[in-house]
Each structure stands twice: as structure tokens, then as C-alpha cells.
Amino acid sequence: MRRKASLVLLALAVFFAALSPLLRWYAFPRLAKVPAGQYQETVLEAKPATLLEYGSMKARKVDRVTIVQTLKGNVEESEKIERSAGRDVVVWDSLSYVQGPDGKMVSAIPERYIFDAHSQDPVHATGEAVDGDPVRREGIEFKWPFLAEKRDYAYFDAQTRTSAPIHYKGERTFRGMDVYYFEQTVPWTKVKYPRKMPMPGIDATKLEQQTGTTRWYTTRRMFWVDPVTGAPVNGEETHREELRGGSLLGGRDKVTAFAGHVKMREDYVDSTVALVKKNRTAVLMLTSYLPWGFVILGGSLLALALYLEARGRGPGDPAEDPAPRPEPVSA
Numbered sequence: 593m594r595r596k597a598s599l600v601l602l603a604l605a606v607f608f609a610a611l612s613p614l615l616r617w618y619a620f621p622r623l624a625k626v627p628a629g630q631y632q633e634t635v636l637e638a639k640p641a642t643l644l645e646y647g648s649m650k651a652r653k654v655d656r657v658t659i660v661q662t663l664k665g666n667v668e669e670s671e672k673i674e675r676s677a678g679r680d681v682v683v684w685d686s687l688s689y690v691q692g693p694d695g696k697m698v699s700a701i702p703e704r705y706i707f708d709a710h711s712q713d714p715v716h717a718t719g720e721a722v723d724g725d726p727v728r729r730e731g732i733e734f735k736w737p738f739l740a741e742k743r744d745y746a747y748f749d750a751q752t753r754t755s756a757p758i759h760y761k762g763e764r765t766f767r768g769m770d771v772y773y774f775e776q777t778v779p780w781t782k783v784k785y786p787r788k789m790p791m792p793g794i795d796a797t798k799l800e801q802q803t804g805t806t807r808w809y810t811t812r813r814m815f816w817v818d819p820v821t822g823a824p825v826n827g828e829e830t831h832r833e834e835l836r837g838g839s840l841l842g843g844r845d846k847v848t849a850f851a852g853h854v855k856m857r858e859d860y861v862d863s864t865v866a867l868v869k870k871n872r873t874a875v876l877m878l879t880s881y882l883p884w885g886f887v888i889l890g891g892s893l894l895a896l897a898l899y900l901e902a903r904g905r906g907p908g909d910p911a912e913d914p915a916p917r918p919e920p921v922s923a
Contacts, residue, residue: 598904601897608890612883620878624738625709626682629665634860636661638831638852643692646790649841651848657698659854660689663734666704673706673717680709683719684734688750690850698850699786703750705733712737712822714748722750723787730755736822738875740772747776751783751809764816766825767865771816780810805838807849820872820879825865829854 641657644650666683673681684705690698701723706715714720714729721727731746747758758776765771785796785807800806809832816826833849841847856864 598897598900601893601900605890605893605897608886608893612886612890615878615886616883620875621710624875624878625680626707626712626735627665628670628680628682628709629667630663630682630684631665632663634661634864635659635857636827636854636860637857638854641852642848642850643698644835644847644849649847654693656693657850657852657854658691660687660691662687662689669719670706673715677715677717679715681715681717682707682709686734697788697790700788701750701786705729707732710738722753723784725753725784727753735824736817736819738820738822739879740817740819740822742772745774747774749776749778751811752778752781758813758815766816767861769818769825769865769869771825772819774815774817775812777812778810780808782806783809799840800838803838803840805840806836808834808836808846818868818872820875821868823864823868823871825868826856826861828856 636659637656638659639656641654642651643654643657645652663684663686666685669683670681673683684703684707686703686705688699688701688703690700692698703722704719706717706720707713708715712732712735714731716728720729729748731748733748733750736745742760742763744757744759746755748755756776756778758774761773761775763770764773785799787796789796791799811832812830814828815824817824830853832851834846835841835849836846
């Protein structure tokens, strides 16, 4: 019976030892994915801020500027792209809606972001766009890959429609979580006007051509990223926009269109941290808890199997006692 038990334990030890790398290297890439139908809303605020009043074309100080950013998974489009891409794809339709202290729109910039559900690598397909302009993204946007590394990443900037390194700046502690801190500075760059602006009767796509007034932008963006899920738990930007030259400014060289330190609203920081902690546990189950648990369990079962086998072969086992020597026969 001991030998049968030791064989069973040995088989279980081999099974769990083989299951450990399968979970980490086979199951994890197939199970850890961004849901295709995810919906997320984040509210950011700049308090106080400088904002251009388009009626008078003068910058004024305001109590706050609010940015509502929504991400909505487009399941129908992702399924279409998956058929040709041959992998799991997520399509996010996002909208960055900026409003002044009176609640009126300052700008509204839609995006379509298409990426691999597991790796977060961009997937180039028809519809990839920013504010109606086709783009070809390189690098990440909104989210880091699962198991983010301590290195720089290429990060796509929607204003400039280009990618540049976002630099790893070290480990931090945020709301009790160990996170990676990343930072990127976009230098002053001439950018397009948003198609939707609080200027009735004016085609923003032709504004620069008609007036000669250009729009410029710079920002310093900061992210605190959970390295397990790759999800930012907090984000901030020191953001500035200017209009320069042309007839729109009435002879002035430049005017501030927007300036402020943009931060996530506290209640959205709390909800984001709670969501990331929940998803973090699920990822750790596949990458750490279960694989290492199975290794330890397999090792324990192997040790127990060897122990039982050793006891089964001990001197007290009659099956292992040597046969008695025949006694000599005397006449």
C-alpha cells in the first residue's frame, strides 16, 4: 500500500510541477486581457486655471477647468478587426471633453484607439484616428502592458499625433500600492485646432489658413502605474496651450488659450485604485500565486512520495527481508 501511495503522490507531484509553467507561459497570455466591452469614465480638473475667452480673445483666470475623459469598448468593431488580424483586439472609442467653469464646452476631441488585448501593442486598422484624422500609432496610450517593466516606453500624444519616450523615473508608493512612476515632457509644438470649439460659424479646420493664427501646445505628463496590471492609478499633467500671431489676435504675438495643472478628481482616484487592486489579484493568481503554489505543492508531494518509498524499503518490511539460509542436514 505504501508503494501504491508513493506512486500516486509522485504522479501528482509531476502534474503540479508541469502545471506551474503552463499557467505562467500558456494560460496567462490567453486569459489576461483587456475586456473588449470595457467602459470607463474619468474626471480631471485644473484648479485654478487660465482659459481663453473666445468672444473677446482674452485670457482670464478661472476657478476650474474640467476634463471628462470616457473610454468605451466597441465590441462590434473589435470582432471585425479580429477576423483579419488573427488575434484578440480591443477598440476603444474615447472622448476628451473640456468644459469651462460655466459648464460650456471648450473642446471635444474623439479618438479611436485599436490595440492588442494582451500586449497593448497598437493594431493598425481602418478607423484608427484622432479628432477625425487618420493616425498610425506607435507605442502605448492610456495603459501599459501587463507586468510593466522598469524602462522607458514609447507613448502616443494625441495633440501632436506623434510618439515619444515616456521615461521610467523609479518606484513610488501611492495609496498603499507599490507603483512605477513615469514622466514625459512634450516641448512646444504647433498642433491642429480641435474640430469642435466654442466659435459658432467658424470652421476650425480652416482657421489657421484663414487667419494665420497658429495653435501651440506643451505638457509635462505624469503617471503612477501599477506594474502588475499596467493600469495607471493616477495621472497628472502640467498643460499649456497658446495661440500665436495672425489676424485673430489683433496684433498681439501670443495669448494663452489654456494653462493649468490637471489632476484626477479624488473620488475617481479612489475608484480607480479599488478597480486596479481587484484586477491585480486576478493577474497575480496566474503569474505568481498559483504557479509558485503548484511548485511548492509539487515539491512537497515529491518529498512525501520519497519518504513513503523509503519506509516501504526499510528493514522492518518483511517483503524486503532476505530469505533464511537452509540449515545443514546431519546423518
